[in-house]
Amino acid sequence: MQNHSETIENYRNILSKLPPNVELVAVSKTHPAEIIRQVYDEGQRVFGENKVQELVEKQAVLPKDIRWHLIGHLQTNKVKYIADFVDTIQSVDSEKLLLEINKQAEKHQRKIKVLLQIKIAEEETKFGLEISEAKELFLDYLNGKFPNVEIIGLMGMATFTDNEQQLRKEFSVLKQVFDKLSLQRDLKTLSMGMSNDYPIAISCGANSVRIGSAIFRHRNYA
Numbered sequence: 613m614q615n616h617s618e619t620i621e622n623y624r625n626i627l628s629k630l631p632p633n634v635e636l637v638a639v640s641k642t643h644p645a646e647i648i649r650q651v652y653d654e655g656q657r658v659f660g661e662n663k664v665q666e667l668v669e670k671q672a673v674l675p676k677d678i679r680w681h682l683i684g685h686l687q688t689n690k691v692k693y694i695a696d697f698v699d700t701i702q703s704v705d706s707e708k709l710l711l712e713i714n715k716q717a718e719k720h721q722r723k724i725k726v727l728l729q730i731k732i733a734e735e736e737t738k739f740g741l742e743i744s745e746a747k748e749l750f751l752d753y754l755n756g757k758f759p760n761v762e763i764i765g766l767m768g769m770a771t772f773t774d775n776e777q778q779l780r781k782e783f784s785v786l787k788q789v790f791d792k793l794s795l796q797r798d799l800k801t802l803s804m805g806m807s808n809d810y811p812i813a814i815s816c817g818a819n820s821v822r823i824g825s826a827i828f829r830h831r832n833y834a
Contacts, residue, residue, distance in 0.1 A: 622827045623651050637681050639824030645673050664690040685739050688712040700725040702767045705739045717760035727767040732782040734771050765801030766790050779809050783816035
């Protein structure tokens with residue numbers, strides 16, 4: 613496990629590289645609460661987790677002003693465990709999931725912010741909506757189908773590759789969809805880019821990046 617000063621140094625290094633309009637989601641999955649607390653004490657308030665159980669355990673012991681983002685694939689039967697506190701669910705990849713989030717949010721008399729996850733990678737393993745599905749869901753949302761959900765933007769994961777041209781192509785596709793949907797209702801968040809590709813994502817229009825290994829593990833091991 614890396615030491616305290618290394619984590620803080622990495623965190624400050626990332627912050628120094630981000631333009632002021634880009635939100636940092638510090639991806640804290642698999643890292644213990646005490647490490648998250650160190651980054652929290654530096655001023656970070658937005659953290660991303662992949663797994664519901666881990667998120668629930670950390671939320672219970674960490675400060676309540678943390679804005680938790682669920683960024684991993686979410687099963688419908690797990691939504692109820694986070695519906696009372698989660699700030700944003702970034703990984704909405706089906707209508708079924710959106711309906712369940714809406715249902716659970718209603719039970720807690722709140723609106724849950726979500727991002728529609730669009731499939732942009734060429735890899736078969738990535739979850740996500742086809743662009744046509746996302747457009748349909750967004751239209752249903754504009755017509756009032758999910759009153760306890762607020763669709764604030766889009767999320768995408770590019771292919772894990774060093775090919776910058778391919779990354780730019782995939783990120784640019786998502787930016788185009790984002791711009792088109794924003795003509796119907798102004799969207800706020802375009803979440804794309806992780807530790808290995810976030811500078812390219814930002815240059816293609818991302819205003820939210822999900823960075824884990826470049827903060828919580830030494831760059832040599834990222």
